Amino acid sequence: MDRFVFLAAAGLARGAVLALFALSLVIVWRTARAVNFAQAAMAAAAVYAAFAVTAATGSYWAGLATGLAAGALLGAGAERGLMRRLPAHAPLPGIIVAIGLVMVLQAGLAIAFGPEHRPMHPPFSQRPFLIGGVPVLSPYDLFTLAAAAAVMAALALLFNRTPLGLQLRAAAFAPETARLLGVRVPRMATLGWALSVAAASLAALLLVPTELGLNPHAVDLLFVNAFAVAVIGGLDSPAGALLAGIGTGLLVSLVTGYVSASAAPLAVLALMTLVLLVRPGGLLAPKEARTA
């Protein structure tokens, strides 16, 4: 039982990060109808920016702010410089360009910073609190949970409760109608990419200190799992990303604890297959799906 509580608590923190990264994929899908296969490499680049600033200033928070800004800039730059120039209504060019971007970014990061793992220090202790002698979440886990939850809540408010969010949604669902209502649709796509990559960068910034350290591939596994999470939840559904993120985080943690770490990716894959068999659009896919 103690072990279960420990694993579940750890799964919760991991799930929040997964959910945030999955939400970032949902955002770029919903605002620009793109699956960004370069999300991990872009987030890794943003984490390197944070790493460099923290190393130079000694401040974790300055690094965090830089990482978020770098993520937003990378997202906006990728949309303006690359994605916007691709032919519309065909997903393949976007995927190919994103894969090219992955190679360029990862090679560039390896050249600039070296391929080795750079340790990143968390701003709070990673020693778990003991509750009744059982180790549960650490202060850093709590920070991770709070940061991910706060950003997800802020994004939900932005999208659902503000005029800007209304324009972002309209531009994604019905670009031509939105333009006819004066919405600057290209700008909304840029903003969607910026928000998406910034959110992914935050997820990566929260994760990396708990792992081996920073290297150009440090975010790859998070991306793979978060992609599965986004598909499980429904690519169109922010709530689905949250639900599936927490669920998958728990699953990964429990399987890792009770079976083995190498079984965890299989468990995620099995869960995704199962969900897709039962609900091809994902858990919370909208009823009236739009294809364009």
Added chain:
Amino acid sequence: MSALACEGLTVGYGGAPVIDALDLDIAEGAVVALLGANGAGKTTLLRALTGLVPLRTGRIALHGRDLTAESTEDRVRSGLALVPEGRSVVVELTVDENLRLGGLWRHRRKALDAAAEDMYALFPALDRRRRAPGHTLSGGERQMLALARALLARPRVLLLDEPSLGLAPKATAQLLGVLRATAARTGLTVLLAEQNVTGALSVADRGVVLSLGAVAADRPAADLAADPALRHAYLGF
């Protein structure tokens, strides 16, 4: 003063032009019916005016200001609105969200609330369904919402593409009635493309008949309605 002036518009989709060197001048406050058989180019003309289809040649001016080089968004923000053909309601958004979307660039929060209430007063059927998702609306309700959403931004020139398509006669009469009353009250300039010739001519001052990419007739609405030879030649009935 002319509200909308088009000079030498040529528009096409690759092959022969669909609209060929068309000139059209619409006076401020006029309600003009744009008529023509199916495929005459009414939709193409309206989409070209709003920049959704590029011009091959020609110039478009709104109240004397050249719009030709502007994006669709900027033309809309200059006061040119289009209620497009078909179901342009965003089905994922609620009635209220659809409505407000039309005025976001135009109004600050308070003014937007007031403008939305004005529209709900004008369209009580929408008022009762504010929170309903777009996909639950009937065809008539969608067309009303699309019109209300366009009016919310107080355009100077309103283009409508077959608003009566697929509507019951009663819904059509109601829609055209609101349109006529709004134009009379606010001095809005209207260009109304319709297959429903009788309905369109009943609210218009002037009728323009498109045929083979050019203006085949341009007469006061009452004249056109009363000229069976013309109706037969260009409108097919």
